[in-house]
Amino acid sequence: xxxFAALAHGMAVAVQPMNLLYALIGVFLGTAVGVLPGIGPALxxxxxxxxxxxxxxxxxxxMFAGIYYGGMYGGSTTAILINTPGESASMATAxxxxxxxxxxxxxxxxxxxxxxxxxxxxxxTIGLAFLAPWLVDFAVRFGPEDYFALMCVAFVTVxxxxxxSPIRGLTSLFxxxxxxxxxxxxxTGQARLAFGTPELLDGVEVTTLAxxxxxxxxxxxxxxxxxxxxxxxxxxxxxxxxxxxxxxxxWKPWLRGTMFGFPIGALPAGGAEIPTFLSYSTEKRLSKHxxxxxxxxxxxxxxxxAANNASAAGTLVPLLTLGLPTSATAAMMLAxxxxxxxxxxxxxxxxxxxxxxxxxxxxxxxxxxxxxxNLPLVGLWVKLLAIPQPWLYAGILVxxxxxxxxxxxxxxxxxxxxxxxxxxxxxxxFDLPIAPVVVGLILGPIAESQLRRALAISLGDPIVLxxxxxxxxxxGIALIALVAPFVLKGLGRFRASED
Amino acid sequence: MTDxxxxxxxxxxxxxxxxAAGLVIxxxxxxxxxxxxWDANRLSSxxxxxxxxxxMPVVVAVGLGILAIANLIDTLRxxxxxxxxxxxxxxxxxLGGLALLIAVIGLGGGFILATSALFVTTSAAFGRRAxxxxxxxxLVMTTLIYLAFDRLLTLSLPAGPLExxx
Numbered sequence: 001x002x003x004f005a006a007l008a009h010g011m012a013v014a015v016q017p018m019n020l021l022y023a024l025i026g027v028f029l030g031t032a033v034g035v036l037p038g039i040g041p042a043l044x045x046x047x048x049x050x051x052x053x054x055x056x057x058x059x060x061x062x063m064f065a066g067i068y069y070g071g072m073y074g075g076s077t078t079a080i081l082i083n084t085p086g087e088s089a090s091m092a093t094a095x096x097x098x099x100x101x102x103x104x105x106x107x108x109x110x111x112x113x114x115x116x117x118x119x120x121x122x123x124x125t126i127g128l129a130f131l132a133p134w135l136v137d138f139a140v141r142f143g144p145e146d147y148f149a150l151m152c153v154a155f156v157t158v159x160x161x162x163x164x165s166p167i168r169g170l171t172s173l174f175x176x177x178x179x180x181x182x183x184x185x186x187x188t189g190q191a192r193l194a195f196g197t198p199e200l201l202d203g204v205e206v207t208t209l210a211x212x213x214x215x216x217x218x219x220x221x222x223x224x225x226x227x228x229x230x231x232x233x234x235x236x237x238x239x240x241x242x243x244x245x246x247x248x249x250x251w252k253p254w255l256r257g258t259m260f261g262f263p264i265g266a267l268p269a270g271g272a273e274i275p276t277f278l279s280y281s282t283e284k285r286l287s288k289h290x291x292x293x294x295x296x297x298x299x300x301x302x303x304x305x306a307a308n309n310a311s312a313a314g315t316l317v318p319l320l321t322l323g324l325p326t327s328a329t330a331a332m333m334l335a336x337x338x339x340x341x342x343x344x345x346x347x348x349x350x351x352x353x354x355x356x357x358x359x360x361x362x363x364x365x366x367x368x369x370x371x372x373x374n375l376p377l378v379g380l381w382v383k384l385l386a387i388p389q390p391w392l393y394a395g396i397l398v399x400x401x402x403x404x405x406x407x408x409x410x411x412x413x414x415x416x417x418x419x420x421x422x423x424x425x426x427x428x429x430f431d432l433p434i435a436p437v438v439v440g441l442i443l444g445p446i447a448e449s450q451l452r453r454a455l456a457i458s459l460g461d462p463i464v465l466x467x468x469x470x471x472x473x474x475x476g477i478a479l480i481a482l483v484a485p486f487v488l489k490g491l492g493r494f495r496a497s498e499d
Numbered sequence: 500m501t502d503x504x505x506x507x508x509x510x511x512x513x514x515x516x517x518x519a520a521g522l523v524i525x526x527x528x529x530x531x532x533x534x535x536x537w538d539a540n541r542l543s544s545x546x547x548x549x550x551x552x553x554x555m556p557v558v559v560a561v562g563l564g565i566l567a568i569a570n571l572i573d574t575l576r577x578x579x580x581x582x583x584x585x586x587x588x589x590x591x592x593x594l595g596g597l598a599l600l601i602a603v604i605g606l607g608g609g610f611i612l613a614t615s616a617l618f619v620t621t622s623a624a625f626g627r628r629a630x631x632x633x634x635x636x637x638l639v640m641t642t643l644i645y646l647a648f649d650r651l652l653t654l655s656l657p658a659g660p661l662e663x664x665x
């Protein structure tokens with residue numbers, strides 16, 4: 001009952017005209033930028049962070065959430081129409097959706113992905129609203145050692161457990177942790193890794209890192225392999241509307257995708273790849289038309305797209321209740337909170353219920369706006385795809401550098417942006433995942449301060465980490481999550497060699 | 500993503516050459532670990548209970564050291580994913596554009612000139628050859644951005660000779 005009251009209160013905040021406007025701007029920008037190939041929701045939030053720090057916190061957080069959801073919708077349009085999944089989570093969508101578009105069924109593919117995203121987003125946001133207060137009650141009792149253990153779980157799951165290679169994932173994470181060490185140590189005031197450069201004393205800006213890795217890195221990477229293949233946009237031919245049969249074949253995959261996406265996103269496991277992949281293989285198994293898979297089966301778009309959106313809402317659960325980002329976009333949202341001096345977690349629910357519940361309620365509104373905005377305006381979004389590639393990437397880089405120029409117009413900061421761009425290029429080239437770097441930079445300093453607080457309370461005795469049952473359990477989970485991929489990979493190899 | 504594609508890369512003993520890039524990655528991680536330890540040694544440990552500021556860098560350095568060895572083993576086993584060829588020219592062109600942007604900002608040339616330079620080099624890197632047209636497009640676009648963000652949103656963007664004319 002408590003949840004209903006809080007949600008009703010949040011709805012009253014969200015429907016204020018200014019907040020509705022922020023939500024509308026957010027979903028519009030999110031879709032527009034999400035449609036552009038090479039820009040995902042994380043980069044969109046990163047680009048807009050420096051521009052919004054003068055705005056009202058509640059309004060801009062609502063806008064960021066709109067961008068997050070809008071970016072997911074826009075990304076699926078790109079995946080269907082030009083078969084370049086901007087992120088691995090849209091891979092399954094691209095697989096079947098692009099085949100549908102080639103067969104002249106691009107309209108229904110876009111429709112099932114938009115309606116599926118709406119269904120999944122709405123159910124998952126309800127899940128968020130009911131799960132959050134419960135988790136908050138639980139998290140209030142957390143001591144610093146429990147938070148530290150929780151962050152260890154997030155570090156391991158984000159980098160090692162679910163990626164292609166645990167070694168490369170952990171390498172990325174430790175690059176991020178190293179960058180997080182730069183700057184003045186908050187407890188003793190001593191400078192670490194600043195090498196006498198005053199600009200480094202404040203530490204590495206999250207936005208500079210994210211924009212460098214995502215925007216500059218992506219532009220360099222795409223430019224370096226331009227000679228390989230030209231992208232081809234599939235025109236949307238025929239009817240936009242789904243037939244009765246399309247509806248019949250879509251509604252179950254939507255619901256099943258949501259069931260995969262939300263819990264996996266809500267666990268601090270990170271990434272939407274697992275639920276979309278699970279959803280894709282489940283639909284392939286359950287479909288009455290398995291022969292269509294690989295040639296454009298509508299179930300293969302409906303399910304993964306729902307799973308993708310549900311997991312995006314799921315990642316907001318640990319973010320809002322525990323302050324724990326488990327995806328690059330969630331990490332950027334956390335940076336958005338931090339720029340207003342707000343720290344997501346149980347305290348924020350107690351101190352700023354208007355802000356938190358206004359944000360949750362606005363997610364429902366954003367979802368409705370996206371459904372209304374997406375289907376009729378699909379022609380407009382497709383036009384965005386027709387921007388010639390040279391101007392597109394040149395424009396992206398102008399906006400990317402503008403954020404840094406506006407926040408800190410110094411030669412050192414801009415050089416760091418360029419250096420992070422080179423890092424992002426090299427990481428893409430050598431298959432190192434990007435998200436763990438951003439998560440490491442943001443969570444590393446928080447984990448360190450929680451650990452030092454725990455050890456200061458226990459007078460330096462590390463046993464405190466194991467005395468709290470919560471922290472001991474979480475550290476155990478982190479250890480299992482770290483070891484499992486190595487053991488399971490060994491098993492996989494064993495099986496493969498027996499075949 | 501079918502089962503056969505998902506897990507490991509196909510084992511091809513014939514193409515199992517050692518990838519020099521993997522050795523460079525391992526070496527870079529080792530160097531980074533050494534820098535962390537060197538920097539941590541400079542810090543004065545306080546006599547407080549608990550962890551000093553030097554503890555965390557050492558922990559991260561140990562992790563980096565282990566990962567350097569793990570990456571080395573991974574490389575020697577030929578586990579690095581194969582790469583397609585990359586064209587260095589456009590990369591250098593974009594980096595040149597960024598260098599130009601930094602130089603113009605550093606010398607007080609202002610936002611419009613700096614970002615226009617980046618726009619033209621990036622667009623050239625992606626294959627455009629109409630440099631003058633692109634430069635005019637860039638000037639118009641960045642001037643509009645400057646007016647929108649500097650004047651309307653009161654974001655302070657650096658002003659140079661062109662901005663003072665507006």
